[in-house]
Amino acid sequence: MVPRGGAARQLCSAAGDLLGAMEQPSAWDRFYAQREHAGAVGHFEWFFGYEAVAGLLLPLLQGPGAARVLDVGCGTSALGLGLYRDCPHPVHVCCLDAAPAALAALQRLLCMAPPPRHPRSHVRLCLGDATDLARGGFAPASLRLILDKGTCDALLRCPAGPGRAGRLVAECLRALQPGGRLLQFSDEDPDARVPFLERVGMAGVSVQELGVPGGVPYYVYTVEKPVGG
Template identity: 50%
Template structure:
């Protein structure tokens, strides 16, 4: 969470976020939807249309594309981004993946989703997003990541992505974070992969994941450094 707090203080570099708001968020409960609605409602400067905590799609495409290649028995493989916000993780997969992919972004902020749907459809005079493959799909749904029952039945996705969502939910208490993890694993195919992207040290995160993911294999891969900060990809996969 240290990097997330630092990112909040410099958010204006990426999305025109007011420093005063960023500072107040850094000291607040990041599991509060109203705070995210307020953040996502801030005007954007210039051509910046998405906002990413930690890093964007380009920094992790080398990790994601091989996993999607492995999952091509499902055609197209389904990807869920929990707590997608206004990140370019979903849009990057949709517009740059050379293989068919079906991407769903979920977030509890209607403000974030309204922006992403406008971006997808070409609202406010923008050009609609074009898929990297004609068979690819991208859509967004409002949902609480701790309750994905309205989103999909069990085993629906070959890849589930969590970029900073555990970190934010855990600020409201670990029980909520474990509920998030449980829901991510419920909707994940037994042969699929859950990836949590975070700056949290493995000595802290791995015991939590191992406790909450019994029956799954948990590994970690170092990422970066990006802008001087080292991140980690915590991967949870079926043991078989």
């Protein structure tokens, strides 16, 4: 449904507020709540949707055992729900966000989703701070794959950007199993993102261009946690 009239104006105003406060979960919470209030249905996607990267992600979830996956700052993206639905192997997906309104909307979408392809797959939605995963109960070396679509970018845009974004990356690396991967989807240029990730992650970083939709190049940055690291 397309928002109209007053609802559309409120949504535009929430989106406008967001531009100056992208690191603040409260600003995102207002944005998702206004979206819901305006009658918007379906997933809101930063940059691009699940279908654009499903072919890249699904092969990373092959055995042994159930892959544990975390989407940090999931918003209402279809990324986590899509992997849960389509993965032919068992997968345990956690979609984490600090904005309660995003998780409420995602829960409604989950209720309408078809069952997962593998009967032992499951998904949970978690309210929490991606820069403090330990507090959220994520044990060290417990996850095979962490996805970040636009969350590090949002943190980097605040005055305390590199510090908060650095904590996000450090927390992700702590929670990854040796050999596990953090994938960041971003429009930031490799000249800026690669040195940042190498500094914080102290690990090898690879970059792949995903495409140039609408003239903007998008990248996936992969940080692999060293085995024995």
